[in-house]
Amino acid sequence: MQSWKTLSRRTILNHSRYLVVEEHTVELPDGRVITSWPWVILPEYVNVVAVTTEGKFLCFRQGKYGLDEPSLAPVGGYLEAGEEPLTAAQRELLEETGYEAPLWISLGQYQVDGNRGAGTAHFFLALQAQRAAEPVANDLEEQELVYLEQAEVASALAKGEFKLLPWAAITALALLHLNREFASLA
Amino acid sequence: MQSWKTLSRRTILNHSRYLVVEEHTVELPDGRVITSWPWVILPEYVNVVAVTTEGKFLCFRQGKYGLDEPSLAPVGGYLEAGEEPLTAAQRELLEETGYEAPLWISLGQYQVDGNRGAGTAHFFLALQAQRAAEPVANDLEEQELVYLEQAEVASALAKGEFKLLPWAAITALALLHLNREFASLA
Numbered sequence: 001m002q003s004w005k006t007l008s009r010r011t012i013l014n015h016s017r018y019l020v021v022e023e024h025t026v027e028l029p030d031g032r033v034i035t036s037w038p039w040v041i042l043p044e045y046v047n048v049v050a051v052t053t054e055g056k057f058l059c060f061r062q063g064k065y066g067l068d069e070p071s072l073a074p075v076g077g078y079l080e081a082g083e084e085p086l087t088a089a090q091r092e093l094l095e096e097t098g099y100e101a102p103l104w105i106s107l108g109q110y111q112v113d114g115n116r117g118a119g120t121a122h123f124f125l126a127l128q129a130q131r132a133a134e135p136v137a138n139d140l141e142e143q144e145l146v147y148l149e150q151a152e153v154a155s156a157l158a159k160g161e162f163k164l165l166p167w168a169a170i171t172a173l174a175l176l177h178l179n180r181e182f183a184s185l186a
Numbered sequence: 187m188q189s190w191k192t193l194s195r196r197t198i199l200n201h202s203r204y205l206v207v208e209e210h211t212v213e214l215p216d217g218r219v220i221t222s223w224p225w226v227i228l229p230e231y232v233n234v235v236a237v238t239t240e241g242k243f244l245c246f247r248q249g250k251y252g253l254d255e256p257s258l259a260p261v262g263g264y265l266e267a268g269e270e271p272l273t274a275a276q277r278e279l280l281e282e283t284g285y286e287a288p289l290w291i292s293l294g295q296y297q298v299d300g301n302r303g304a305g306t307a308h309f310f311l312a313l314q315a316q317r318a319a320e321p322v323a324n325d326l327e328e329q330e331l332v333y334l335e336q337a338e339v340a341s342a343l344a345k346g347e348f349k350l351l352p353w354a355a356i357t358a359l360a361l362l363h364l365n366r367e368f369a370s371l372a
Contacts, residue, residue, distance in 0.1 A: 003249055003253075003254065003255065004249065004251045012199065012201075013198065013199045013207060015198075015207070015209075015222075015224045016222070016224065018224055018301070018302070019207070019224040019226065019302065021199060021201070021205070021207060023201075026251060029249070029328060030328075036201075036202070037251070038201045038202065038204055038205040040205065040226060040228070040304070042226070042299065042302060042304070063189055063190065063215070064300030064301065065190045065212060065223070065300065065301055066297045066299060066300045066301060066302070066303050067189075067297060067300060068189065069189065108346045108354060109346075110349060110350055110351040110354050111252045111253060111349065111350050111351065112298060112299070112304070112350075112351045113228065113252060113298070113304065113305070113350075113351075114250030114251065114252040114253060114350045115204070115250065115251055115252060116204070116205065116228060116252070116304075117252050118226070118228070118298070118299065118302075118304050119299070121351050142215055142216075154362070154366075157359075157362070158362070158363070158366070160294045160295075163296065163297065164296055164297050164298075164299075164300045165296040165297065165298045165299075165307050165351060165352060165355055166351060166355075168294060168296050168355055168359065169351055169352075169354055169355035169358065172355065172358030172359045172361075172362055173343075173354065173358045175358075175362055176340070176343070176344070176358055176361055176362060177344070179365065180340075180344070
């Protein structure tokens with residue numbers, strides 16, 4: 001199974017550091033060429049499911065421009081220039097919640113859109129989190145920190161209360177990981 | 187917690203049916219106004235985790251332009267104009283695999299990007315799927331249908347072999363749903 005080739009690329013919209021659009025000329029594995037393939041560059045981001053030493057999940061109830069109503073959300077944010085994903089994850093956890101954690105597990109990195117790009121998500125599970133500082137409020141969104149039991153997180157996820165794709169994705173991946181860990185201990 | 191208001195919107199790039207970019211003037215709940223908020227319109231899509239009467243998961247090994255190497259993937263595709271998500275899901279399952287299923291469970295619908303939009307994903311779990319026709323090859327991608335056991339799917343997911351965000355998301359949500367169903371029967 002051969003991969004597709006990018007024969008050329010040009011920027012057709014340079015909006016800001018939040019959005020650049022390119023048009024690519026792409027050669028398919030069977031030799032066909034597509035001359036105006038749109039490619040969307042959005043910032044890379046991290047999300048973190050953090051579980052405290054007491055077994056509570058650190059979640060937010062927060063609004064987002066793209067959502068009609070508030071959603072449950074994990075910790076998250078954009079990578080800063082040159083920042084490693086794990087460093088960004090640890091920074092966001094501390095900034096947004098005031099918590100630090102000694103144990104970090106990667107839950108993978110995923111391209112957001114297989115056709116258009118649209119950024120990359122880096123997911124982490126932080127265990128044994130403990131309060132180390134006051135959170136810093138520097139995001140545009142209002143957000144309220146809530147402490148949920150694992151069963152409450154699972155129930156909220158099943159009811160669609162994590163309304164964004166990356167938030168549902170990392171929450172499901174974290175629950176599977178923790179269930180597997182639990183199963184392997186049983 | 188109040189939602190954000192869109193005060194005005196204008197199209198700044200009308201590329202094709204695959205991509206439109208708008209710029210919005212947005213009022214935050216605290217009264218601040220942002221005048222050039224980029225908003226990306228990508229097509230809505232469905233993904234389907236389908237499990238056969240023999241308990242096999244219908245997956246593809248396929249390439250995507252956005253991926254450097256092939257990935258495991260569920261069934262999926264764009265909604266056609268005016269098409270309901272469930273109808274699209276059933277159409278894609280039949281077209282891509284030749285299977286039909288009598289039992290469909292929604293695994294939710296999710297905005298892809300909370301800041302930029304970037305489309306909406308609709309996820310379904312199809313159970314008791316049975317072969318009804320020959321698949322139709324009409325996508326750009328080469329893809330090979332593979333039949334996996336649930337434990338193989340879980341293992342591949344944990345190893346990062348579902349490389350796109352929606353593919354990892356729906357697979358994790360489906361496994362959680364099936365685990366919960368199993369637990370409630372135990």
